[in-house]
Amino acid sequence: MYTHHSPAAPTRDLRGTTDQSIPHLREALSSLEIKMASLMDERDELESRLAQAVRLQAPIQRLPSELLASIFTIGVLDMEEDSLMLSNLMLVCRYWSEVAVSTPVLWSRIVVSNHDSLDKAKRNLSRSKSVSLDVLISFSPKLESGSLTTETIVLAMDLLWPSTWRWKSFRLWVPNRAQAHAALQRCREQAPLLEVLQIRIHQSMQDDHHSLPPLPLFDGQAPRLRTCSLHSFNFGWDVSAIRGLRVLELGGYWNGFSPSVSVTLEILRACPELEELVLRNMSDVDADSCSMYDAEPHRDKRYPSHIIHLPRLVRASFYYAGIHRTRTIFSQLSFPALEKLELCYMDDVTTVLNHLKRQSLTSLPLRHLRIEASFFNEFELVKLLGRTLSLATLELVDVEDASSNLLKVRPFV
Known part of the structure; x- marks a missing residue:
C-alpha cells in the first residue's frame, strides 16, 4: 500500500544569517548577565530589608x-x-x-595600669559625668620602669584628684613607698562618698626614710569609709582616719613599721561595728610591752580594764601576726558573733584557745577554725571543741601537736 509522505521541512542554516552572528550572541549574553546581576542586587536588598524587619520584631x-x-x-x-x-x-x-x-x-571604672593608658582614663572620666567612681591605680613591680612609672602615677593623680568628691572606692597598688606617697600627697580633697580604701606597696621589705606620711588623707573627711586595707603603708596610725570601719586589713609591716598593741587596740575601739579583721605579716611586739595587759585590772588602776566589744565581728584572720600581739588583742576583746577564725604561723596558740574558751561561756557561734604551722596544747583544744558545738569545719594544717586520737577523746567541758 502506497503511503504518501509529506516532504521534510528544509533545515535552516543559521551560520550565515546576520542576526545570529557571534558578536550579537555575545552582546545578548552580556545583556542577560547584566540583568541577572541587577536582579541579584535587588534580591540582596530585599533580603536585607527582610532581615531588618525581622530584627525589628524581636523583643x-x-x-x-x-x-x-x-x-x-x-x-x-x-x-x-x-x-x-x-x-x-x-x-x-x-x-x-x-x-x-x-x-x-x-x-565609672577608672583604671590606670601597665596595660591601661591615661587616655582611656580620661575618656572614662569624661563620659562618667557626675556618677560615683571606682578608681584603681595598679603597677606591677615585675614591669617596673623606674621614673617612668612614677611619672605616670603622678600624672594619673593630677588627672583624677579633682574628682575625689565622687570616689566610691580608691585602690592604689604600687611597687614602692616613694610612689605611694607621691600619689597620696594629692589626696587632700574631702571624699564624702568613699567606702573602700586599699593601699598596697609591693616591696614591703624596703625602707623609705625620705617620705613622710601624707597626712591627713582626704582632709580627714571620709565619713562613709567602711573597708580599709593597708599593706606596708604607714599612715601615722591616725585613728581618726579609719574610724567606724566594717572591714580592716593590715599587713606587711616589719620592724619599726609594725603597729604596737596599744595602737591596734585603739583602732579596734574606734570600730565597734567591725565585721572582719585581718592582721597579716607583721613583726611581733616585745613581750614586755604586753605585760600591762596581762595584769589583773582590779589590782592596779593604771592598767586598762575596758574590754572592747565587737558584737558584729564574724571573721578574724591572724597570719604571721606575732603571738604576743595576737594573744594580747584576744585578751581585750569580746566577740560574741565570731564564726570563722584562722591562726597561721603563730608559734604557740594555746593562750588564744583559752580566750576562745572564755568567750564560749557566753556566746561563740564558731563554725570554722583553722590552725596552720602553729603549736598548741591538745587538751586545751579538746576542751574548746567540747564548748563549740556549732563548729562545722576544723582545719589542722602542718601541726605536730595533733595526735591521731584527737577527735576520739571525749571533750572535757
Whole structure:
C-alpha cells in the first residue's frame, strides 16, 4: 500500500544569517548577565530589608533605652576586672553604641595600669559625668620602669584628684613607698562618698626614710569609709582616719613599721561595728610591752580594764601576726558573733584557745577554725571543741601537736 509522505521541512542554516552572528550572541549574553546581576542586587536588598524587619520584631529591639542601659550596667559592672564586654556591646549596632555612650555608670571604672593608658582614663572620666567612681591605680613591680612609672602615677593623680568628691572606692597598688606617697600627697580633697580604701606597696621589705606620711588623707573627711586595707603603708596610725570601719586589713609591716598593741587596740575601739579583721605579716611586739595587759585590772588602776566589744565581728584572720600581739588583742576583746577564725604561723596558740574558751561561756557561734604551722596544747583544744558545738569545719594544717586520737577523746567541758 502506497503511503504518501509529506516532504521534510528544509533545515535552516543559521551560520550565515546576520542576526545570529557571534558578536550579537555575545552582546545578548552580556545583556542577560547584566540583568541577572541587577536582579541579584535587588534580591540582596530585599533580603536585607527582610532581615531588618525581622530584627525589628524581636523583643530586644523594642526595649526602651533606659531598660537597655540597665541591662548593660548589670552585664558590665558585674565583671570584676575591666574587660572587652563594653567594647563588644558598642559593636553590635549604632543604637546600642549610643545607649552605652550616654550611660555614665558604664564608664565609672577608672583604671590606670601597665596595660591601661591615661587616655582611656580620661575618656572614662569624661563620659562618667557626675556618677560615683571606682578608681584603681595598679603597677606591677615585675614591669617596673623606674621614673617612668612614677611619672605616670603622678600624672594619673593630677588627672583624677579633682574628682575625689565622687570616689566610691580608691585602690592604689604600687611597687614602692616613694610612689605611694607621691600619689597620696594629692589626696587632700574631702571624699564624702568613699567606702573602700586599699593601699598596697609591693616591696614591703624596703625602707623609705625620705617620705613622710601624707597626712591627713582626704582632709580627714571620709565619713562613709567602711573597708580599709593597708599593706606596708604607714599612715601615722591616725585613728581618726579609719574610724567606724566594717572591714580592716593590715599587713606587711616589719620592724619599726609594725603597729604596737596599744595602737591596734585603739583602732579596734574606734570600730565597734567591725565585721572582719585581718592582721597579716607583721613583726611581733616585745613581750614586755604586753605585760600591762596581762595584769589583773582590779589590782592596779593604771592598767586598762575596758574590754572592747565587737558584737558584729564574724571573721578574724591572724597570719604571721606575732603571738604576743595576737594573744594580747584576744585578751581585750569580746566577740560574741565570731564564726570563722584562722591562726597561721603563730608559734604557740594555746593562750588564744583559752580566750576562745572564755568567750564560749557566753556566746561563740564558731563554725570554722583553722590552725596552720602553729603549736598548741591538745587538751586545751579538746576542751574548746567540747564548748563549740556549732563548729562545722576544723582545719589542722602542718601541726605536730595533733595526735591521731584527737577527735576520739571525749571533750572535757
